[in-house]
Amino acid sequence: MANHYRTKAVVLSKKNVKEADQLFSLFSEDFGKISVLGRGIRKITSKLRSGIDTFYFSEVEFIQGKEIKTLTDTVALDKFHGSDRISEATEAIVSGQEKDRRVWDLLMESLGQGCSSEIACHFYFWNLLSISGYGFNLGDCLKCGRKLPEDNNTFSFGGGGIFCSCSEGDIKISANAIKLLRIILRKDWKTLARLSCPKTLFSELDSLSWKVQETLIRQHSM
Numbered sequence: 001m002a003n004h005y006r007t008k009a010v011v012l013s014k015k016n017v018k019e020a021d022q023l024f025s026l027f028s029e030d031f032g033k034i035s036v037l038g039r040g041i042r043k044i045t046s047k048l049r050s051g052i053d054t055f056y057f058s059e060v061e062f063i064q065g066k067e068i069k070t071l072t073d074t075v076a077l078d079k080f081h082g083s084d085r086i087s088e089a090t091e092a093i094v095s096g097q098e099k100d101r102r103v104w105d106l107l108m109e110s111l112g113q114g115c116s117s118e119i120a121c122h123f124y125f126w127n128l129l130s131i132s133g134y135g136f137n138l139g140d141c142l143k144c145g146r147k148l149p150e151d152n153n154t155f156s157f158g159g160g161g162i163f164c165s166c167s168e169g170d171i172k173i174s175a176n177a178i179k180l181l182r183i184i185l186r187k188d189w190k191t192l193a194r195l196s197c198p199k200t201l202f203s204e205l206d207s208l209s210w211k212v213q214e215t216l217i218r219q220h221s222m
């Protein structure tokens with residue numbers, strides 16, 4: 001008889017396969033990043049469907065076949081405000097299937113605070129980089145060591161931090177973005193909870209995070 005495995009997991013994404021199946025990408029407490037197939041889960045009568053969906057915090061049970069894991073039970077524990085960005089960052093930055101307590105704790109911390117999905121995403125992304133060995137120095141100017149002024153700062157991917165006008169990095173970064181990143185990396189939830197950030201600040205951080213991620217992927221594949 002096949003072994004049954006049971007673990008808590010966050011559902012990062014799902015996609016439809018075949019007539020009535022769905023393939024879920026999970027980050028699990030005990031096995032790290034895994035894919036599990038929900039057979040017949042899109043049928044109204046499926047018992048699995050109420051316990052699993054995108055950004056559910058679920059308890060799942062599966063059997064390990066030769067090539068795929070197949071869901072046998074699901075229990076919904078909570079529903080988080082997440083977004084595709086969290087799945088994409090996990091795909092890009094976390095390597096194969098492996099239990100990883102730090103990523104699990106970070107995922108729980110990012111999503112479990114009930115903050116907006118923007119805050120949760122950026123909290124996760126920047127701290128994930130940090131625990132994956134891609135930390136950035138957001139203190140003083142990387143080159144001259146002076147305190148960063150309000151304007152004319154640039155972010156340097158290669159340098160791993162920020163330049164003032166004494167040197168030129170890869171992309172402009174505003175003073176507010178630097179402040180928000182510092183709060184995020186300090187894991188200062190008290191401040192994060194009462195921040196109201198303009199949309200433009202999140203768009204700035206979004207494009208910065210995409211560029212950082214692309215740069216990392218390029219470095220990995222070289």
Ligand SMILES: [Zn+2]
Pocket residue numbers: 141142143144145146163164165166167
């Ligand atoms: Zn400088």
